[in-house]
Amino acid sequence: MKKISILLFLCGFTLQVFAQFPPKNIATALLCQDAIGLLHIYNKEPKNRSQVEDAFLTGIDLSEYSYEQIDTLCLVVDKSSVLGDYLFKVREYRKNEIINELEKCTVEELVSHAVAYPTRKALINDFINTSILSVLDSLSYKELSYISSYLRDYDIYFSVENKKKDRTYEIQNILQQNVHKYCEEEMVLMESLLFNIEKSVWRYLFGGYKEVAKYYSQIGMIPDDVTTAVEQYRALVRTCISTKDISKKLKTEINQFCNSINKARTNYAQYFGRKNPPKINFVIPELDFSYNVSSDMLVEVGKAREHFVDDRETTKKISNVASVFIGFWATIGKGALDMMAVSNLSDKEVHFREMYMQEVLKEIVIKVERQNLLIKKSIEKQLKQNQNGFINFITN
Known part of the structure; x- marks a missing residue:
């Protein structure tokens, strides 16, 4: 046991x-x-x-x-x-x-949660349905579109789509009634474009002409032949103020404007279920910085040089006679006279060249003012014609 x-x-x-x-x-x-x-x-x-x-x-x-x-x-x-x-x-x-x-979330946050956790549909479907229905009437078209894009498999989808249709009709009526005001906004933007174009042209012109002055001042002696001197300066202007560069810049600015307008019109048209509204694409006159001014100032340069030569011959004779009487001091006097003559010639040549540069710039400025006006009228005309097509596209 x-x-x-x-x-x-x-x-x-x-x-x-x-x-x-x-x-x-x-x-x-x-x-x-x-x-x-x-x-x-x-x-x-x-x-x-x-x-x-x-x-x-x-x-x-x-x-x-x-x-x-x-x-x-x-x-x-x-x-x-x-x-x-x-x-x-x-x-x-x-x-x-x-x-x-989820009770603390906005509608967008609810949708984001549903997207982030697709396996929770059964868990949150009823809650999302109740929550969105309670604010459905206050939701904007954009919010409704956002919800319907991501909650197609949820019970709330059909209610959202119906409300979205109601909002679409409301927006269509508003947009049709306000299409002219929309076009006025395009005109305001166009004024900004025209201002930027004109500013770019002037900035480019004066910046380029500053380079012209810089290089021209570095040329010691311009050609004696006036025709050659004129062509020399014309070539310098063409190099420093190339129409190719400024045309490229203006094209970029215009394209940016047109792209923004076309994008806005596409968004405008989508509320009507329409695609491919009339697009804007400006074609503007080509800029031209050529000029045609008198070469009188360059002729004056030649005359000043001729006078300089004549004066030197006279001075030489006077100096030779004076040297017999005052010897060494005459040599000093001759040198001083020569230096003064060269200085006077230099001052005159610089003055005439500056006058020529000013005349050329004045001529180009007058021409550019006319061209800016032509560009403005061209863009205004093209936009107004294009807007008529856009208005018909929206209202008919």
Whole structure:
């Protein structure tokens, strides 16, 4: 009897020790934080359920698990079991957390959440439906379009689409009534374009002419032949004030304007379900910086040089006669006279060249003023004609 009691005691002690140390597969799953693995053991090994429950409830940290991960765990466990009851309650708690957060969201944030978590459709469908319906009448066309673009699979989609149609009719009426005001806004923008074009032309012209003056001043002596001197200056103007460069810049400014107008018109037309509204594309007269001025100032340069030569011959004769009487001092006088003559010639030549440059610039400025006016009238005419086509496109 005593031996039997000892045997039973040893068996109970062995079972108790075994219970304290779970099977290796449970311990491994717990060590790896493998919740799915533990649940599979839970389902396949009924005799170890108690140990799995203890291991899961005390050893698995679900605080960092997402709603989707908890939902996956619920799929592999019986709801009526201990772990099933626990996991389903955790899932419900997470669901309430999500709904509480969504209650603080704007309509756009609700849509963003639905897009970011497509697997939560069943969870948030009713909430989104109720929330958006409560503010549906206050939503703009843009907001309605945003919702319908991303929530096609949600119950709210058809309500949003119907309201969007109502908004479309409202907007169409407003846009048709205000198309002339819209065109007035285009005209305001056109005035800014014309101002920028004129500013660019003048800035380019005077900047280029500054370069002309710089290089021309570095030319020591211009040709004696007037025709050659005129062509020399004309070539310098063509180089420093190239119509190619300014035309390219103006084309860029015009294209930017036209692109912005065409984009705005496309958006305007889309409210009517129409595509390809009349586009604007300006063609402007080519700029021309050529000139035709008198070469009188360059002729004066030649005359000044001739006078200089004549004066030198006279001075030489006077100096030779004077040297007989005053010797060395006459030489000093001759040198001083020569230097003064050269200085006078230099001053005269610079003066006449400056006068010529001013005459050329004045001629170009007058020409550019006319060209700017032509560009302005051309753009105004083209825009008005194009706007008539756009108005007909919208109203008919």
